[in-house]
Amino acid sequence: MTRQPQIDKAELSKFYKQMLQAYKINHWWPADSVLEVAVGAILTQNTMWKNVEKAIKNLKSARALTFQRLISLPETQLAELIHPSGYYNIKAKRIKSLLIFLENTGGFQKLRKMDLQTARNSLLSINGIGPETADDILLYGLNLPVFVIDSYTRRILERIDLIEGNESYEQLRSMLESALPKEANIYKKYHSVFVEHAKQVCKKKPICEACCLKLDCPGFS
DNA sequence: TACCAGGAGAAAA
DNA sequence: TTTTCTCATGGT
Numbered sequence: 001m002t003r004q005p006q007i008d009k010a011e012l013s014k015f016y017k018q019m020l021q022a023y024k025i026n027h028w029w030p031a032d033s034v035l036e037v038a039v040g041a042i043l044t045q046n047t048m049w050k051n052v053e054k055a056i057k058n059l060k061s062a063r064a065l066t067f068q069r070l071i072s073l074p075e076t077q078l079a080e081l082i083h084p085s086g087y088y089n090i091k092a093k094r095i096k097s098l099l100i101f102l103e104n105t106g107g108f109q110k111l112r113k114m115d116l117q118t119a120r121n122s123l124l125s126i127n128g129i130g131p132e133t134a135d136d137i138l139l140y141g142l143n144l145p146v147f148v149i150d151s152y153t154r155r156i157l158e159r160i161d162l163i164e165g166n167e168s169y170e171q172l173r174s175m176l177e178s179a180l181p182k183e184a185n186i187y188k189k190y191h192s193v194f195v196e197h198a199k200q201v202c203k204k205k206p207i208c209e210a211c212c213l214k215l216d217c218p219g220f221s
Numbered sequence: 222t223a224c225c226a227g228g229a230g231a232a233a234a
Numbered sequence: 235t236t237t238t239c240t241c242a243t244g245g246t
Contacts (some may be wrong), residue, residue, distance in 0.1 A: 043226040051244060052227090086226090086243040094229085130229045150227040195227070 005171065007162050007179040012190075019193040022061055028192040029140040034035070034108045036065055037141035041133045042094045043085040054084035065109070071099045094128025101126045112142050120146065131169045137190075145174040145184045148191050152198035159201075 020026070031037045036056070042100040058081040059065045063074055075079075079092035101122075102108065111119045116138070123134035131149070138144040149172045158165040163172065180186050 009234085010224085044226090046226060046241090048226045048244075050226095054244090084243065087228090088243080090229085090241050092222090122242045128229065131230065136227085148227085152227055 004178075005164070005175060005177045007157075008181045011160075015162075016190060016193055019097055019197055021167045023193070023196045025189065025192045025196055026111050028188070028195060029136075031140070033065075034137070034141040035067055035070070038055065038098060038108075038137045039065065039070075039095055041136035041141075042091055042098065043082060044136075045087070045091070045094075045133065047087070048083050051085045055082040058082065058084070064189065067102070070095070071103060090128070094126075097127045098129065108142065112144075116144055116146065117143070131173075135173070139184055139187055143184045145177075145182045145187055147180075149173050149176070150191075150195075153191065153194040156194045156198050171203055196203065 001009050004122075027148060029040070030069070031040055039059070040052055040056060043055050056065070057072075062081055064070055070078070075092045075096055079088045082091055082095075085091060087135070087221060092097060102111075105111070105122065109166060111122065114122065119142075120134055120138060123129050124131065129137075132205050135146045135148040137150055138146045153176075154163075154165070154172065157163045165177070176190070177187075180190065
């Protein structure tokens with residue numbers, strides 16, 4: 001039997017505390033409803049959040065960010081509204097797939113009542129909803145304890161030497177969830193820290209000295 | 222001008 | 235089973 005890789009809990013906690021001192025961490029996922037989280041999660045696939053904001057603004061201006069309005073909106077019109085987020089045709093299809101799923105299965109309320117694994121598998125069965133998008137919806141939309149692994153999280157964990165970098169999505173999720181108390185709010189806080197830190201430092205490989213990410217870097221002491 | 226961003230799925234190897 | 239390609243706008 002192969003042993004699951006683990007994250008050094010002490011180093012993870014140390015990093016988290018340092019980041020809390022370094023940055024003002026916000027709640028981070030700005031949305032007025034579960035539906036808005038879910039739509040935003042699809043729109044942000046491989047896309048900068050600034051462009052997602054433009055698309056969300058268009059949807060709100062058109063008063064289209066409600067379940068009934070969105071599901072009755074023709075796909076071409078939806079694509080037009082979300083145009084600034086890029087991949088607008090494919091994302092319009094994905095949003096429609098999600099809406100049809102919700103309509104057929106009883107909506108987010110029904111999803112919330114399922115056990116976590118069943119809810120996650122249900123979301124993953126929707127075309128266009130992969131692990132990260134499903135986990136965004138579960139954690140930020142439904143407040144369920146699932147750690148979201150995005151490219152920010154992976155990049156930062158790799159840079160501070162807490163992971164190898166070749167772990168699968170599910171491996172990383174399991175590693176983080178095992179290292180932390182199983183609470184949605186804690187997962188959100190840690191995730192926010194990864195996102196904030198990733199936004200502050202350069203993406204160069206190897207990292208330039210000016211944005212050394214090591215825990216013992218004088219810049220963070 | 223070229224490259225990249227808070228992915229996912231289909232097609233090709 | 236693993237790798238590569240496609241979807242696309244907007245910022246740097």
